[in-house]
Amino acid sequence: MHREDFPFLKTGAIYLDNGATSLKPNAVLKSMMDYYEKYCANIHRGDYQASYQASDMYEKAREVVQNFIGAEKKEEIIFTKGATQSLNQIIFGFFKNHLQEGDEVLLTKAEHASLLLPFLMLEKEIGIHLVYIPLSKEHTLTLEAFQNAVTEKTKVVAIAGVSNVVGDHRPLHEIGTFCKEHNIFFLVDGAQSVAHVTTDVVKDSIDFLAFSGHKMLGPTGVGVFYGKEKWLEEMEPLEYGGDMNQSFSSLGEVSLKSIPARFEAGTPPIAEVIGLKNAIEYLEKIGMDVIQSHEENLKQYFLEQVKSLPQIEVYNASVSGGTVIFNIKDVFSQDAAIYLDRFGICVRAGNHCAKALKEELPVQNTVRVSFYLYNTKEEVDKLIEALSKSDTLYDVIL
Amino acid sequence: MNQELKRQLILENYQHPFHRGLKKEAGYVVKNTNNESCIDNLDISLKVEDGIIKDATFDGEACAISTSATSILLRKLVGLKVEEAEKLLQNYESMIHEGPYDEALLEELLAYQDIYLQPNRKTCALLPAKAVHEILEGR
Numbered sequence: 109m110h111r112e113d114f115p116f117l118k119t120g121a122i123y124l125d126n127g128a129t130s131l132k133p134n135a136v137l138k139s140m141m142d143y144y145e146k147y148c149a150n151i152h153r154g155d156y157q158a159s160y161q162a163s164d165m166y167e168k169a170r171e172v173v174q175n176f177i178g179a180e181k182k183e184e185i186i187f188t189k190g191a192t193q194s195l196n197q198i199i200f201g202f203f204k205n206h207l208q209e210g211d212e213v214l215l216t217k218a219e220h221a222s223l224l225l226p227f228l229m230l231e232k233e234i235g236i237h238l239v240y241i242p243l244s245k246e247h248t249l250t251l252e253a254f255q256n257a258v259t260e261k262t263k264v265v266a267i268a269g270v271s272n273v274v275g276d277h278r279p280l281h282e283i284g285t286f287c288k289e290h291n292i293f294f295l296v297d298g299a300q301s302v303a304h305v306t307t308d309v310v311k312d313s314i315d316f317l318a319f320s321g322h323k324m325l326g327p328t329g330v331g332v333f334y335g336k337e338k339w340l341e342e343m344e345p346l347e348y349g350g351d352m353n354q355s356f357s358s359l360g361e362v363s364l365k366s367i368p369a370r371f372e373a374g375t376p377p378i379a380e381v382i383g384l385k386n387a388i389e390y391l392e393k394i395g396m397d398v399i400q401s402h403e404e405n406l407k408q409y410f411l412e413q414v415k416s417l418p419q420i421e422v423y424n425a426s427v428s429g430g431t432v433i434f435n436i437k438d439v440f441s442q443d444a445a446i447y448l449d450r451f452g453i454c455v456r457a458g459n460h461c462a463k464a465l466k467e468e469l470p471v472q473n474t475v476r477v478s479f480y481l482y483n484t485k486e487e488v489d490k491l492i493e494a495l496s497k498s499d500t501l502y503d504v505i506l
Numbered sequence: 507m508n509q510e511l512k513r514q515l516i517l518e519n520y521q522h523p524f525h526r527g528l529k530k531e532a533g534y535v536v537k538n539t540n541n542e543s544c545i546d547n548l549d550i551s552l553k554v555e556d557g558i559i560k561d562a563t564f565d566g567e568a569c570a571i572s573t574s575a576t577s578i579l580l581r582k583l584v585g586l587k588v589e590e591a592e593k594l595l596q597n598y599e600s601m602i603h604e605g606p607y608d609e610a611l612l613e614e615l616l617a618y619q620d621i622y623l624q625p626n627r628k629t630c631a632l633l634p635a636k637a638v639h640e641i642l643e644g645r
């Protein structure tokens with residue numbers, strides 16, 4: 109779909125590493141160039157046309173994000189430099205002050221380092237307890253396993269909407285509803301989900317959501333976090349500086365701006381926020397449902413084709429979504445990725461930043477293929493063809 | 507060394523590595539070595555007595571280049587005096603970085619002579635050297 113919109117595809121590369129980052133359409137690139145060429149100014153500061161226009165676009169982007177994830181107010185949308193910064197702000201700016209020794213945080217070993225590590229630090233710092241929900245045989249998170257893991261002490265559930273390793277779509281609506289009924293905070297790492305499935309923070313009772321622009325057709329350097337208004341009011345900024353304070357004196361009297369400005373210290377990534385706005389508008393035009401089913405079709409097609417290749421072991425065949433993890437039998441995943449690169453095929457090898465998962469997966473490292481809207485069956489055919497010749501792998505890479 | 511022989515050496519040592527299976531008993535010093543930029547991760551253990559490397563073993567998950575280089579290097583290290591081992595390492599590292607080296611000393615390690623042509627794989631070839639240095643220098 110829409111391949112002509114993505115200039116990178118003109119290089120001829122077969123880009124199947126969308127879990128790492130996505131390609132960018134012309135509309136996004138052009139919107140950023142327009143900013144630099146036509147109204148390059150700082151926001152919220154200048155009394156001249158270009159600055160008004162930049163401020164206006166920046167705030168419009170906030171509304172576009174708000175509508176895209178179904179938030180009630182645009183003030184609940186904060187721009188950051190990426191999902192990682194968003195998660196750190198949420199965990200150290202809010203949970204550090206709202207959790208106490210012995211409180212339990214429920215998550216899984218498949219979570220990304222950017223979610224798990226801040227909580228691990230908090231475990232050391234204030235004595236909260238991290239509880240890992242056991243994963244199913246296919247390493248997915250089930251509602252049942254989740255419910256069984258909840259105790260009286262559970263204060264937070266912190267999971268990815270879509271796992272970046274296995275690619276399973278977590279039952280957010282059911283988990284969110286449960287959390288709401290039991291007064292448990294629900295934090296969703298949306299880095300892999302917001303780009304691929306419809307997000308609705310109100311319907312799914314999500315208290316906090318974090319995601320990155322670059323995985324959803326937007327530029328690098330911009331991300332978002334969403335927090336319910338009442339929680340944002342109780343959250344502490346981790347960064348202090350310009351644009352977030354109302355007034356201050358050398359005596360140490362400081363008053364901060366209201367949300368969202370309070371959490372956006374310094375000059376934000378203006379061009380990137382504008383690029384993200386256009387990326388979301390692009391995704392909305394196509395429709396998240398269409399994107400989701402396109403990716404699932406490609407995965408099914410790959411699974412069909414790969415059946416004829418006994419040397420390929422797929423580890424998440426029954427998991428829905430657009431991610432496949434596999435290995436070529438007896439080949440280290442990185443050697444497989446280097447081999448595929450010789451065919452112009454970009455895939456990811458490794459443990460996909462979920463290092464704790466190695467305690468659960470039968471293999472530590474895998475090859476990951478993650479599809480997006482611009483991938484095609486022809487590209488899958490080329491991948492299958494390369495894999496079918498894997499007996500020549502070492503001749504190719506050594 | 508011709509290309510085919512290099513490939514054979516690498517494959518042979520990757521698929522049937524020397525002393526894979528980590529020994530940790532008394533007398534052995536174990537060090538982990540990994541690449542920050544990729545997923546190679548190996549443990550190496552050496553037994554050094556009276557200034558001589560008596561035994562060398564390793565284990566872990568790593569690519570063909572890292573694993574085979576570890577296998578070849580450890581096989582060569584066994585029986586060497588610590589100073590000889592250091593000299594071997596120096597020559598090997600110099601070769602990987604396109605510096606001068608003594609071909610006669612390196613023997614099978616010449617399989618990695620052309621690795622500089624793939625700069626992102628130099629760290630794979632150097633993976634075992636780092637841990638061996640640390641053990642020999644008592645770090």
Ligand SMILES: Cc1ncc(COP(=O)(O)O)c(C=O)c1O
Nearest residue numbers: 190191192220222268272299320
């Ligand atoms: C599930 C998940 N969470 C968080 C992140 C971190 O995103 P970023 O590196 O853009 O901050 C990623 C990126 O790989 C991810 O896949």
